[in-house]
Amino acid sequence: MQYNHQEIEKKWQEFWAEKQTFKASNNSNKPKYYVLDMFPYPSGAGLHVGHPLGYIASDIYARYKRHKGFNVLHPQGYDSFGLPAEQYAIQTGQHPAKTTEVNIKTYRRQLDQIGFSFDWSREVRTSNPEYYKWTQWIFIQLFNSWYNKDADKAEDITSLISIFTKEGNKTVNAVCDDDIISFSSDEWNDFSSVKQEEILLQYRLTFLSDTEVNWCPALGTVLANDEIVNGVSERGGHPVVRKKMTQWSMRISAYAQRLLDGLQTIDWPQPLKDSQTNWIGRSQGAMVNFQVDEPTTNNQQPKTISVFTTRPDTIFGVSFMTLAPEHELVSQITTDEQRVKVKTYIEATAKRSERDRMADVKTISGAFTGAYAIHPFTGEKIQIWIGDYVLASYGTGAVMAVPCGDQRDYDFAKHFNIPIPNIFENVDISEAAHADKEGTVIANSDFLSGLKYKKALKLAIYEIEKRGFGYGKTNYRLRDAVFSRQRYWGEPFPVYYKDGMPQMIDAGYLPIVLPEVEKYLPTEDGKPPLGNADIWAWDTSANKVVANSKIDNTTVFPLELNTMPGWAGSSWYFNRYMDANNANEFASKEALDYWKEVDLYIGGSEHATGHLLYARFWQKFLFDKEIVPVDEFAKKLINQGMILGTSAFVYKTSVFVKNGCAIDKSNDDVIENIPTLFVSKTLFSSDDEFENVVKNYLLDKKLLHPNYADLVMITKNAIHADVSLVNASDELDIEGFKNHPLNQDYRDAAFITEKDNTFKVAREVEKMSKSKFNVVNPDLICEEYGADALRLFEMFLGPLEQTKPWKTSGISGVYSFLKKLWKLFYSGENLEISEEKPTKDELKTLHKTIKKVEEDIENFSFNTSVSTFMIAVNELTAQKCNKRKILEPLLVLISPYAPHIAEELWSQLGHTESISTVQFPVFEPKNLVESAKNYPISFNGKMRFTLELSLDLSKEEIEKIVMEHDKTKAQLQGRTPKKVIIVPGKIVNIVG
């Protein structure tokens, strides 16, 4: 019987589906293990071979853990809300739910054919109302919570209200908006309910606020910071501008420190941790208040400008202040003489987009306000400037400028001729600022003079606090996350508006299902797409969504028109898988307590600061609310590397008549019969050679008269050829190329080939993309070589975490491995298995394979275990081994990687149960014990020859044998060695 992958793979995929082989139970006496992939967004293009890489790795691990006796949860689902489906809906009018459904079907078919051991009974889709019901529910929990800094956790809003009622807000230590009025309990109790709501909104973990947002006019929505790359939208590359809008936000900043601390407790890749650390951007320093120098009347306090600085030790180096152009004090302090200049400058900077500002860091610009501030320690008057190098969104939007210690301040001061006092001992600042901290000694700084950085820093903060100028403070770069999107295809908010204040719909009436709309575009008056819905109002007496016409603002109210962002549904889905079909709860307590967290999470590094940060934030919140039992959702995370395509290029010529050449005939005649020409890659190595090859061809074929040979100019350009038309030897299928639907223009092209009539293409590694004709579809691979070969080959390409190129030709290696494996069992048509006792060599092969494969899987080094299988099968073939005692354990070892062939051969061996839970073979060291070792004999560290020696020999005996050996004498050529190093069982090294 021949190895027939198509038949076998179909058979076992049906078997697994029918028997629900991989269905995980929430009740088991086995230890649990939870393996998760980052779920895909089901795009219209389907999967290419790069996508399943991580899924294959996690599947191998999941299957391995089942062999190791674990109860494995390995689910899959779809992140099915998102922009592409909506953009498609806008263009075609097709409902996004419809196209999403079609795309999911394609994904499912593609995933199924690769033989993943997913428990599909737990599938989730973020766009499914049964799922987003709970996304809405979490939103309500966030709305009903505030962050108590004293307890360092989120608490129910009712605890805050009860404090307000009893004590007002003076004792409350909360993470909240900046501009909160202070009130007593009496004042609170006298506030109108709308006023109370307004105040509470400033404390809630999700809240409405007028924020500067990144507005993308082309997409008609706001974008989060992580959705913008280089100043343009991540999807589509559209420009982004800043705009003030009322938006829902998430108070993620409350969790900044805990998100940072939590990184210490999880086994995630360092680069990923680094980028989260960077994104959170903790910096320690001080808040310092500078008084504005202005005449004050009796009952008026002078204005103060607060700045945040990480270098309070350099406070005596302050020679001016800079405010962001948007700073609220600018208009109040600007003097009349400077007003025109300042106004002009502000207008000019407002026009510059974020992108311009980023692209143009070098240009120094600013304006003097005419106002002065008082230096808190020296009492000196310092100028107050505005400049766009100070960002309104960070810190207080103002800086104390220390030109001697900060390059930006330095450049600004130089440019505007502001003094640059030097406060460092023995440091030259004539060329540049001195930003180093370590080893620097402060000078000219009153009580700080003579101190080193660390001491000066401490003392400065101490004095600032003592004299009441400010206080030590830790700042975070992490901003609260905007949570509203002006889109259709996302989760609706469970929110209606009464007297302009948001109200939560009672959780019992969820889900609030996305309404039908005529058009997916914003309304004509600029409202989000949900503004097009006719039935989108909340009836508070009937507790249901009703027609907008019924809105009376007494019992029927308008519903929120924004939808949630893409990261809402993905921030908690890993918890849902634990109890995916629970209609009554987010997930049962029993399920959550049993599975706890993801043990292994595999996905792309592009989610470092988006999904992975938001998901950690929600998990910590849910933990505070005692909804989930752990505060980090994934113990270990691996980023799989990207798979690149290996593009193929063909060289096309263009033949022109050289400019200014006067000849009798019309120029066209010289070249009119010359077809489009392609030149095989190895025929030339330079442009000159290329030209000669083409010319000779033309002359030879009489397409060009020798008289005109010097009149033509030949140019070369490389164009992409579809990789499916190229074989393993880089030879192009010429007919296939000519007949390719996209190559209509080349139907009549001529090909200058090699001597053997082959045509070679050039290769280059590029990102896999349609436009580069290098996309490889796994469907075709599965058809031709099978899922097992695809799985093995994806792993064989190289280390999981590395970026690596795909070259389909290499798959023949793993395919013939599978055939060789098959042949160990089958001799011709017959299954031939021996029940005899294995030989020592056979046992050695098996056990070194067990050892290596187990180590490899534990280290996620899947590429090397594929090599190990190949070595094992090669050795067993050489040993002509067909013994059950060897082949059965071998099948178990291979089954996580190539499950179909393993199941098939396992059943051929007479087993009726799936191989998937058979115990993993146990390594027995006794099978690898050797009596002799082929010692490398080195001279000065260089191996020159090897010598088979018994392992029983002592160092002295080894030395004697080696020194007497002819080859040793030849190497030494009569010299006496200075030293002989002998490491028994390892090496002999002769020095001298």
Place this chain on the structure above:
RNA sequence: GCUCAAGUGGCGGAAUUGGUAGACGCGCUGGAUUCAAAAUCCAGUUCUUUCGGGAGUGUGGGUUCGAUUCCCACCUUGAGUACCA
């Protein structure tokens, strides 16, 4: 600019605590089988060589009996990030 990762044959890559560099596979060369091709099998394949050997893991140093592996400096490539006070 800053942070991180990585540089090994024609190519993907291996060498797990410092101990035979190039495992395994692709490609290539030669051979067997075949009418022929595919498939399969066998042998060879880092470079160089006067066939004894010599050199060799981005470059230059260092530690060591011994370095792809550890240390220092530099070069190159890739990724992330970017006026964060």
